[in-house]
Amino acid sequence: MKVFDQGGEAVAAPALLEEVPPEHRVPVAGVREAIARHRARRGGGTYTALRWLGASVFVAVLLALVVTLVSGSSEAFRHSGLSFLWSGTWDDNRKVYGAGIFVVGTLVTTFVALLLAVPIGVGSAAYLSEMAPCRLAQPLSVLIDLIAAVPSIVVGLWGLLVLVPLFEHHVEPWLSRLPLLGHLVFAGAPLGSSLLLASVVLAVMILPTVVALSRTALSGVPVADREAARALGATRWQVTSRAVVPSARSGIEAAVTLAMGRALGETIAVAMVVGNRVAMPHGLSTTLLAPGATLGSAIITTFGEATPGLQRSAVIAVVVYLLAISVAVNAAGQILLRRRQRQRSARVAA
Amino acid sequence: MTTLRTTDTGDVVVEELLPAEVLPEHLASGAAARRAAIRQAAGRTLGRRRTATRASHVLCALSVGICLVPLVALLAYTTARGIHAINLGFFVHDPTPPGIPGGGIRNAIAGSVLIVGLGALMAIPIGIVAALFLLERRGRVATIVRFGADVLTGVPSIAMGIFAYALLVEPLGHFSALAGCFALAVLMLPIVIRASESAMASVPVDLREAALALGARRSRVARSVVLRGAMAGLVTGSLLAIARAVGETAPLLFTTSSDLFNLSPLQPTGSLPLTIYANGTQAFPEAQQIAWGTAFTLLVLVLLLSIAARIVAGRLARGSRWDNSRSKR
Amino acid sequence: MTQDTVTSETQTEQPDMPTAVPTPDGAALDGAAGSSPARPPRLSDPLPDTGNAVTLQGVGVSFGDHQVVRDVSFNLARNRVTALVGPSGCGKTTLLRAINRLHDDAGGTVSGSIRIGDLDVYAKDTQPELVRSRVGMVFQRPNPFPNMSIFENVVSGLRFNGVRSKTILREAAESALHHAALWELVKDRLHSPAGVLSGGQQQRLCIARALAVEPEVLLMDEPCSALDPIATAKIEELIARLAADVTVCLVTHNMFQARRVSHYTAVFLLGDDRRTGQLIEYGQTDHVFEVPMDLRTKAYVTGQMG
Numbered sequence: 001m002k003v004f005d006q007g008g009e010a011v012a013a014p015a016l017l018e019e020v021p022p023e024h025r026v027p028v029a030g031v032r033e034a035i036a037r038h039r040a041r042r043g044g045g046t047y048t049a050l051r052w053l054g055a056s057v058f059v060a061v062l063l064a065l066v067v068t069l070v071s072g073s074s075e076a077f078r079h080s081g082l083s084f085l086w087s088g089t090w091d092d093n094r095k096v097y098g099a100g101i102f103v104v105g106t107l108v109t110t111f112v113a114l115l116l117a118v119p120i121g122v123g124s125a126a127y128l129s130e131m132a133p134c135r136l137a138q139p140l141s142v143l144i145d146l147i148a149a150v151p152s153i154v155v156g157l158w159g160l161l162v163l164v165p166l167f168e169h170h171v172e173p174w175l176s177r178l179p180l181l182g183h184l185v186f187a188g189a190p191l192g193s194s195l196l197l198a199s200v201v202l203a204v205m206i207l208p209t210v211v212a213l214s215r216t217a218l219s220g221v222p223v224a225d226r227e228a229a230r231a232l233g234a235t236r237w238q239v240t241s242r243a244v245v246p247s248a249r250s251g252i253e254a255a256v257t258l259a260m261g262r263a264l265g266e267t268i269a270v271a272m273v274v275g276n277r278v279a280m281p282h283g284l285s286t287t288l289l290a291p292g293a294t295l296g297s298a299i300i301t302t303f304g305e306a307t308p309g310l311q312r313s314a315v316i317a318v319v320v321y322l323l324a325i326s327v328a329v330n331a332a333g334q335i336l337l338r339r340r341q342r343q344r345s346a347r348v349a350a
Numbered sequence: 351m352t353t354l355r356t357t358d359t360g361d362v363v364v365e366e367l368l369p370a371e372v373l374p375e376h377l378a379s380g381a382a383a384r385r386a387a388i389r390q391a392a393g394r395t396l397g398r399r400r401t402a403t404r405a406s407h408v409l410c411a412l413s414v415g416i417c418l419v420p421l422v423a424l425l426a427y428t429t430a431r432g433i434h435a436i437n438l439g440f441f442v443h444d445p446t447p448p449g450i451p452g453g454g455i456r457n458a459i460a461g462s463v464l465i466v467g468l469g470a471l472m473a474i475p476i477g478i479v480a481a482l483f484l485l486e487r488r489g490r491v492a493t494i495v496r497f498g499a500d501v502l503t504g505v506p507s508i509a510m511g512i513f514a515y516a517l518l519v520e521p522l523g524h525f526s527a528l529a530g531c532f533a534l535a536v537l538m539l540p541i542v543i544r545a546s547e548s549a550m551a552s553v554p555v556d557l558r559e560a561a562l563a564l565g566a567r568r569s570r571v572a573r574s575v576v577l578r579g580a581m582a583g584l585v586t587g588s589l590l591a592i593a594r595a596v597g598e599t600a601p602l603l604f605t606t607s608s609d610l611f612n613l614s615p616l617q618p619t620g621s622l623p624l625t626i627y628a629n630g631t632q633a634f635p636e637a638q639q640i641a642w643g644t645a646f647t648l649l650v651l652v653l654l655l656s657i658a659a660r661i662v663a664g665r666l667a668r669g670s671r672w673d674n675s676r677s678k679r
Numbered sequence: 680m681t682q683d684t685v686t687s688e689t690q691t692e693q694p695d696m697p698t699a700v701p702t703p704d705g706a707a708l709d710g711a712a713g714s715s716p717a718r719p720p721r722l723s724d725p726l727p728d729t730g731n732a733v734t735l736q737g738v739g740v741s742f743g744d745h746q747v748v749r750d751v752s753f754n755l756a757r758n759r760v761t762a763l764v765g766p767s768g769c770g771k772t773t774l775l776r777a778i779n780r781l782h783d784d785a786g787g788t789v790s791g792s793i794r795i796g797d798l799d800v801y802a803k804d805t806q807p808e809l810v811r812s813r814v815g816m817v818f819q820r821p822n823p824f825p826n827m828s829i830f831e832n833v834v835s836g837l838r839f840n841g842v843r844s845k846t847i848l849r850e851a852a853e854s855a856l857h858h859a860a861l862w863e864l865v866k867d868r869l870h871s872p873a874g875v876l877s878g879g880q881q882q883r884l885c886i887a888r889a890l891a892v893e894p895e896v897l898l899m900d901e902p903c904s905a906l907d908p909i910a911t912a913k914i915e916e917l918i919a920r921l922a923a924d925v926t927v928c929l930v931t932h933n934m935f936q937a938r939r940v941s942h943y944t945a946v947f948l949l950g951d952d953r954r955t956g957q958l959i960e961y962g963q964t965d966h967v968f969e970v971p972m973d974l975r976t977k978a979y980v981t982g983q984m985g
Contacts, residue, residue, distance in 0.1 A: 047569030051486065054479030055495050058543070061536055062498045068516045069509065123413035131407050132414075140414060147421045149656050151597025153623045154645045157630045158424050161638060204420040211417065224822040228885070231779060232836035232892060233392065233812035237403040242839070246826045265506040268599045272631070299508050303604055316512060323509050330504030367909070368860045368916050377854045384854075385893040387847055388840065392812045395841025399808070 073317035075310055084317060090298075097314040099321055105195060105292040106325075109270065110263045112199035112288065113206060118256055120203075121210030128211070129218040130240045141215065148208035156269035159201045164273060168192030172289055187287040193275035196288040198297075201269050206259040213258060213337075217251020218244055220344060250340045257333035264326040267296030276301050295322040425649075432646025435639045445609045445625070448634055455644050457611040461619030465527055465606065466595050468615060469534035474588050477542025482572055484543070485550050495543070502540035510536045511601035518605070525606045525618035533601035541591040549583020550576050586663045593655035597648060599623035622648045726942055726963060732757040732896055732926035733778065738791035740773050740782060747773045748956040751791070753945050755896065760918060760927040762937035762964065765947030765979070770956030771930045774947075775898050778928070779814040780807040795896065812840050815889030815925075816898045820905045821881035823873035823888070830869040832884055836892040851891045858924065859887035860917055879910025883917065890925070897925045901932065915940050934980060938968055946976050 077084060080097050087098025124144065128137045172190030176182045186196075221244045229243040245252075275291020276298075293301070299318050306312040443454030484492050514533035519525060553576055561571045577584070607628075608618040622644055630641035733755040740747050748770030755761050763771040776782055777789045780800060793800040800810050815836075823832045833852040834842075842848060852869075856862040861883050868875070876884060882902055889897060899918070903911040918940050921927055931937055937944050945961040960967055960976040971977045 047567070047572065050479055051483040054476050055483040055491060057476050058480045058495055058539060059491070059498065061539065062502065064517070065505075065509070065513050065536070068513050072512075072516055120413045120416050123410045124417050127407075127410035127414050131410055140418075143421065144414075144417050147417075147424075149593070149652060150424060151599075151623065151648060151652055153597060153599045153626050154428060154649055155424065157626055157641055157645050158427055160630055161641075162423075162427050207417055207420075222822075224818065224820060225824060227781070227818065228822045228824065228888075229835070229839065230784065231781065231811055231816040231818075232839050232888070233808045234839040235396075235399045235403045235808055236784075237406045238399065238839050240406070242835070243824060246824075249826075261504050265504065267506055267508045268627070272627075296506060296508060299512070300600065300603065303512065316516075319509050319512050322506055326504055326506055327501055331501060334500055367913050368920075369863055371857045371860050371862055373854065373857045377850055377857070380850060381854065381893070384847055384851055387844070388812070388837065388842055388851070388893055391842045392809060392840040396806055396808060399841065400806075 069316060069320050069323065073313055073320045075313035076317040079310060080314075084314075085321065090314075092311060095310060097310075097317070099295065099298075099318050102293050102295045102298045102318060103321075105274070105294040106264065106296075106322075108195050108288070108292070109199045109202055109274070109294055110260060112196070113202035113263050114256065114260060116200065116203035117206050117210050117259065121207050121255075121259075122214050122252060124207075124211050125214035125218055126240060126245070129215050130244065131236070141212070144211050145208050147204065152205065152266060152269045155201060155205060156272035159197065159269060159273040163197060163201070164192035166192075167194070167197050172196070176289065185288050188289045190289055191275065191291060193273050193291050194289050195274065195292045198270045198274035198292075198294070199288070201273055202263045202266055205266055205269065206262050209259040209262050210255050213255030214248070214252050217248040217255065217340070220251065221247040250336065250343065254333055254336035254340055257329060257336055261326055261330035261333055264322070264329060265296075267294075267300055270294055271297035271300040295325075428642065428645050428649055431639075431642040432644075432649075435643030436646065440643055444611050445620075445640075448632065448637060451636055453636075453640060455620075455622070455625055455640070455647070457609065457620040458622045458625040458644065459647075460611060460613060461527065461606075461608070462596060462622045464613055464615070464619055465530045465534060465602070465621055466592060468527070468531040469538060469595060470588065470592055472531065472535040473538035473591065474542055477539050477591075478546050478577075478584060480539075480543050481546035481550055482576070484547050485576065486568070496547075499540040499543045502536075503544065506600070507533075507537055507598050508600040508603075510534075511604050514601065515604045522616075525608070526616050527606050527612070527619040528615045530602050530606035530619070530621070531615065533605050534595045534598065537598060537601055538591040538595050541594060542587055545587020545590065546580070546584050549580035549587060552583065553579035582662050582665055586659045589655055589659035589662065593652050593659065596655070597623060597652055599627055603627075622651075726756075726759070729757040729759060731755060732795065733928075734792075734794045735774075735778075736792045736794075738774065738777060738789065738793060740770065740777050740787055740789050742785075742787050746955045747787075748947075749950065751958045753958060753961040755926050755928050756943055757926050758922055758924075759942040760922050760929060760940055761943040761945065762941035763928065763930045763945050763947060764932070764934055764937045765956070765959075766949075767932060768956070769947040769949055771947050772900050773956070775900055775928065775930050776816075778896070778898060779811050779816055781816070783807055808840075812836075812892050813894050814896045814898060815892060815894035817882070817885050817889055817900065817902050819901045821878060821885050823876075823881050823884050825872075825874065827873060828870040829865050829873055829876070829884060832873050833887050833891050836888055840892060851893070852887075855887040855891035858890050858921065859883045860913070860920075861887055877910070879906050879913060882906060882910070882914060886914075886917065886921075890921075894925060897921065897927050899927060899929045901930055903936065904932070911936075934968075938964060944968070946971075946973075946979060948975055948979060 076097055079095075080087070084098055086100045086103065087096075088100035088104075089096045089098050090101060091097075128141055132140065168190050169192075172186070172192070172194070175186040175196075176188070176190065178186060225243045225247060226239050229239045234242065274293060274297050276293050277291040295318055299315055299322070302318075303312070303315045306315050439452065440454045441459065442456050443452060444457045445455070446453035480495060484495055510533045513536065514529045518529035518532055522529075557575050557579070558571055561575050562568070566574075602621050602624050606618045606621065607624050608620050610620070612619045625644045626641050626648065629637040629644070632638065731754040735754070736752050738751045739749045751774055753761075763775065765771055773782075773787075777787075778793055778800070780789075782789060789801055795810070795813060798810070798813075799805060824835060827835065830852055833855055834848045837848055837851055842851075853862060853866075856865065861880065864880065865871075865876075873881065873884060882905075886897075886902075903914050906914065915936060918927055918929065922942075929937075929941060941964045943962065944964045944967040946959045946967060947956050948959050949955070950957045959979075960971055960973045962972075967976060968980050971980060
């Protein structure tokens with residue numbers, strides 16, 4: 001047996017080594033082999049295989065999802081070409097398919113939903129983070145998060161059976177009587193089911209996202225910034241508006257983007273209240289009181305009766321369209337969120 | 351205070367640490383006037399600034415109120431109208447043809463249990479194993495898995511329903527509970543993966559490394575250290591995934607739907623969300639009544655699952671032994 | 680240009696020798712800039728009386744049941760540097776923050792009386808924001824506003840207080856940056872973000888920001904503890920120069936810094952109950968360090984305690 005010192009020179013074995021029983025002495029040169037033998041004998045192979053299996057199954061499912069949908073939609077894309085993405089005619093009889101109406105509906109409802117949810121959501125987040133007494137902030141936060149826990153079908157049912165009559169008989173007539181907006185945006189007969197109602201329902205559903213993420217962004221602004229502003233003679237509102245909110249801006253942007261992604265993914269509740277008009281009206285009317293359709297609601301209303309072949313392929317093409325948009329928006333939101341986290345840790349380290 | 355500095359020419363120069371900044375004349379002479387102007391502005395604007403504070407408090411508190419109104423309205427309406435529909439018969443009878451009273455949702459409850467249960471059975475083990483994979487590996491596949499999980503959580507659930515349709519309904523020729531399970535499993539998978547991964551990551555690296563150093567196999571380490579330590583987080587994540595799946599309608603629309611009581615995976619079954627959708631969209635008051643009752647049942651179910659998840663998460667926080675969790679990722 | 684800096688020896692380590700810190704003499708009191716270094720005060724020279732900018736009488740601060748500091752009475756002499764020294768946890772910072780009412784937001788209760796000139800800081804009809812525009816504060820870690828440029832940072836206090844005139848903003852900013860010995864450094868990049876400055880420069884930026892509002896008193900809470908020795912030396916020199924224009928109250932746990940920089944020193948120690956801080960001694964710095972009246976002060980300054 002050889003014993004080596006740190007320089008690699010062989011030295012005489014110290015006396016202590018003689019006390020180690022022969023069967024426990026492992027030659028230095030053989031240690032690596034011993035470990036390898038140990039590993040091979042005990043075989044961690046099954047565990048590794050299992051983990052790879054889990055990962056592979058997941059990746060396989062992902063790939064299968066993409067492949068199935070893309071191949072299912074290929075017939076429609078070949079038939080209509082790129083104009084599918086914006087053409088406004090969806091006619092079964094003439095075999096013309098274009099998702100333009102749905103895109104307009106999606107854009108309008110998402111935009112109006114954000115218009116409603118972002119100010120209210122960020123204002124609530126500011127209250128919870130900066131102004132509410134400590135004991136009140138946490139329970140209120142939990143309550144607002146509760147909205148997110150309600151299944152969308154229940155929200156849809158409430159929207160359909162409670163809000164539609166409410167809007168039809170009270171809200172929309174009132175809106176169409178407004179001096180300027182009444183003619184521009186709230187024109188037309190009040191029917192209840194409309195782009196407006198769909199926007200309101202979407203706004204309710206994305207509020208918890210906006211509030212929770214904005215609150216995190218605002219609370220994450222370091223106390224030092226607030227103290228600095230306070231010590232200069234700023235009032236509490238000035239501290240919030242000039243020192244806290246500008247720092248939290250990137251977090252709030254991430255919150256809004258993720259809320260937009262959430263709105264895009266909401267199909268069933270929207271389908272129940274949007275009115276489902278699958279034809280572009282003659283001349284582009286700009287009223288929110290009109291019934292319409294979004295990408296999600298169109299899928300739900302047309303897939304069931306779609307004949308296999310071109311028609312079904314067209315609906316799957318709408319699915320792919322919606323998928324692409326919501327994945328892009330969600331990915332953007334995640335990137336913004338990660339960038340903000342990196343900014344914050346860089347600032348702490350500085 | 352002074353320092354010594356060596357210039358290019360090799361001389362040593364004694365320098366002030368701080369440059370002597372001489373205040374220009376016009377600034378020095380205007381100082382008193384400036385001070386007075388600042389004091390005056392401060393005093394004059396204070397009233398306005400404080401009003402702005404009060405106004406913003408009121409507006410933001412109002413925002414919170416506006417947030418809570420839909421929640422309260424939703425819960426109130428669902429409870430009020432749902433409770434009317436509920437009696438014992440509601441839970442033990444199957445649906446009756448439209449217009450005929452006495453129907454119940456027995457098939458829907460059984461169907462939901464079957465679909466969500468089987469779906470969970472598919473998704474949770476695979477999700478946990480995939481999370482274990484993410485824990486130990488760092489390469490390109492791991493990035494794909496992590497990125498895929500993030501992306502999949504943002505995918506509209508209707509896409510999963512259509513996917514299941516293409517995969518399992520078209521070939522079989524008819525709806526089946528299996529197709530529904532599959533769609534829900536695909537929905538739950540990313541949720542389970544992300545929740546499990548974060549639960550496992552909170553088990554300190556030091557414990558795992560200590561176990562490895564003692565000679566334990568990786569599988570043993572996973573079993574005894576990681577899974578045991580992350581158990582509460584895994585349970586919470588699974589409960590939340592189940593709570594989410596129970597309420598999803600879109601994946602089931604084109605995969606499974608039935609009014610019959612059925613427990614066989616190869617046949618279509620009813621489900622709570624679809625019962626709500628089918629009944630709620632009808633014009634018959636009795637159907638709408640059933641829809642409210644089912645909605646109330648679903649709400650209670652989801653609430654119980656969420657509360658259970660919170661309790662388990664609370665026990666995780668309270669009984670946590672990882673006081674100085676310094677897990678590095 | 681190579682810079683081999685060797686700091687001169689007369690700086691730090693020798694507490695028993697008066698150090699070569701330029702201090703303003705009586706003639707510079709009327710606000711003339713660029714005061715020449717005078718010989719440091721010796722034990723035999725009592726400081727000329729300048730009156731008191733701030734008087735504290737029986738001040739105590741408590742949070743709920745916990746009394747952090749009790750029965751503090753001393754003064755901040757006008758245009759002088761007063762140091763508050765003592766081991767950590769004796770309530771020096773808490774007391775400092777009571778002067779500009781920073782405890783209002785944190786739920787602290789302040790008893791006793793604090794007066795700035797004639798103004799009773801805690802009177803019912805005194806507006807805290809107005810107090811804070813007359814009393815500036817510099818914190819332990821430099822905290823310039825991250826999203827603002829250098830200029831914006833300096834004038835932020837003026838903006839908060841409702842000053843809109845561009846002339847006043849510009850002049851006040853330039854004056855403050857001169858006083859903080861930053862003007863030459865930043866005059867060409869006033870609109871770069873504040874993050875381009877080093878730690879010590881950022882702290883001077885915070886000093887400039889506090890000075891721009893032309894406060895009568897400047898409170899400094901361990902302003903050098905997050906800085907390297909060279910930056911610390913610069914700030915100490917700056918503090919000595921600033922006394923000509925504002926009254927400075929400096930909290931420091933570094934006795935040597937207090938000896939170098941301050942005219943008056945107040946020593947804080949934990950009371951006998953080991954929970955509440957108390958003022959043990961207050962007087963001219965040299966007297967406190969060389970011939971302290973209280974045994975406990977003597978134990979502290981000779982390093983036997985704390």
